[in-house]
Amino acid sequence: MFPRFSKRLRTFPKLALLINRNYTLLWLGGTISLIGDILFTMMLILWVGTLLQNQSAAPLAVSGVVLAAALPALLIGPFAGVFVDRWPKQRTMRLMDALRAVLVCSLLPISGPLPLPLALKLTIMYLVVAAVSGLSQFFTPATKAILKEVVPQEQLTRASALTVGAGVFSWGIGSACAGICYVSLGIGWAIALNAASFACSWVLIGCMHVSAAERRASAHPTSLWHVLTELREGLRFIGGQLQLRTLLLTESLFSFGWGIVSVLAFFYITQNIHVPMSLFGLFSAVPAIGGILGTLLVDRAVAKVGATSVYARAFLFAGVMVIVSTVPNQAIIDLVGFTLIGIATMQAEVLVGPLVLFATPEQMVGRVFSTLGTVTTLSSFLATFLSGYLSSTLLQGVVVHLPTGELNATNLLHIGAGVLIFVGGLHASRQFRRLR
Known part of the structure; x- marks a missing residue:
């Protein structure tokens, strides 16, 4: 013993x-x-x-x-x-x-x-x-x-x-x-x-x-001109790499779509599916719980079909699920749907880093990651502004009647977000197919 x-x-x-x-x-x-x-x-x-x-x-x-x-x-x-x-x-x-x-x-x-x-x-x-x-x-x-x-x-x-x-x-x-x-x-x-x-x-x-x-x-000193020159070289390198261009556009579309979902989460949860304020935190945490599951499953998925396929399919699936789970305005359906969305999107986000590193020489990695972070942050900013503006002005009071219920401005913006995420996945799928 x-x-x-x-x-x-x-x-x-x-x-x-x-x-x-x-x-x-x-x-x-x-x-x-x-x-x-x-x-x-x-x-x-x-x-x-x-x-x-x-x-x-x-x-x-x-x-x-x-x-x-x-x-x-x-x-x-x-x-x-x-x-x-x-x-x-x-x-x-x-x-x-x-x-x-x-x-x-x-x-x-x-x-x-x-x-x-x-x-x-x-x-x-x-x-x-x-x-x-x-x-x-x-x-x-x-x-x-x-x-x-x-x-x-x-x-x-x-x-x-x-x-x-x-x-x-x-x-x-x-x-x-x-x-x-x-x-x-x-x-x-x-x-x-x-x-x-x-x-x-x-x-x-x-x-x-x-x-x-x-x-x-x-870390030798450099002038502003050299900094701008090296920044331009980094942007030119990204523009010349199909894999990096694809990741940049796909991540931008996802950040914009998910930014809409995040901004409107409070109104959707409390008003559309009538969840009590006391349970708001629980519903908000659902995608994160799914995200943890996604990180545990991603290795096995990559071993079966490859990193680029998992990345593209994850966004295709997430886009569809955002649309499907939005329409019925049912709390149970949303719990299941957003858990699955969390699994899919987190699998895609896990793969961004490795896909960038595989396609980027060591001397360019900092500039590529910084550019990616800047573009996705800008997309989230625009989503925050536009979704708040549209829901408060142009779409205020708009109601679409369906057999399953009514769709208000929050539903319509959620559907638009799902479409953007799906388009991002479709773009990634088509572009990555050219690399095989």
């Missing part, structure tokens, strides 16, 4: 690894940092809402937090990719973690009883959130680019599945704990916890063993 136990104890460190030691450290650092980010952002929103409680400017102030976090992806993202391709990835990630920890800690003075005007507190908060988000535009592409260094090529899909699954899990944990932590601990602790998460990520990433070539990567 004891010899068997001793043997298992000796092999436990290897069993605990995800793919290998380097990836395990990268995964842990990224997951801890992401949970801290989500907890921090949610608690900031609660803090702003509390500071402006019962004031008409409260919704605008809360949206300012989201806008401050999102704008750097549009303004800094494309240029960040140029520097990520030049700089050592490990050193870049550690530098961004250190700077983000310091910036987050700078909010501690205004979180206390310091007698500052509310407008000044909000301004400082927005600036810090924007700066932290700007640094993340360097950190995120670097984590994706370094995968080629730390993970064997045949394990890239599994690594991507683990990373995406951790992201879904982090969103669930961070969102669920935000309200409890805010009430019981206060905003000061949220700031401290987020800073600690960056420090933890800094330590874990520093423990990774990377190649000498990666450590020697040069």
Whole structure:
């Protein structure tokens, strides 16, 4: 008995690894940092809402937090990719973690009883959130680019599945704990916890063993002209690669379609299928639950039909399911439908990283991922604006009568979103067929 136990104890460190030691450290650092980010952002929103409680400017102030976090992806993202391709990835990630920890800690003075005007507190908060988000535009592409260094090529899909699954899990944990932590601990602790998460990520990433070539990567100074030239080279490279062009357009259509679904989720769930407010969180979490299942199933699906086929079919299926589950306005059908949608879309999202890495040389990876992130963020922004505008103006009061029930503006926009996602899958299917 004891010899068997001793043997298992000796092999436990290897069993605990995800793919290998380097990836395990990268995964842990990224997951801890992401949970801290989500907890921090949610608690900031609660803090702003509390500071402006019962004031008409409260919704605008809360949206300012989201806008401050999102704008750097549009303004800094494309240029960040140029520097990520030049700089050592490990050193870049550690530098961004250190700077983000310091910036987050700078909010501690205004979180206390310091007698500052509310407008000044909000301004400082927005600036810090924007700066932290700007640094993340360097950190995120670097984590994706370094995968080629730390993970064997045949394990890239599994690594991507683990990373995406951790992201879904982090969103669930961070969102669920935000309200409890805010009430019981206060905003000061949220700031401290987020800073600690960056420090933890800094330590874990520093423990990774990377190649000498990666450590020697040069970060020599450059002019704005050189940055723009290299950015243009990256865009030209994407334009010349069928696989990357296909991914860019398909991901844009999906981001636009899913952006519509996300913006209208509250109205659809509470008004169309008449779910009580107390169950809104449960229904909102359904796609995430399906997403976790999708990350567990993607390896087997890729082994059977190939990565490009799984990617295209996932969006075709998801588009159809968004349309089919929208029409009846039935809660049970939506629960099943959006679970299946979560499985399909998350399988597709898992494969984006490996498909980009397979088609991109190492010196271009940062620019490709940054461009992809910028375009998809812009698509989500446009979807947020247009869906809100259309449902409040042109489609307000529009009702289509069907034997299964009535379709209002929310239903019609959901159907349009499903069509966009399906078109994206159809485009991917046709273009990837040309690569075989």
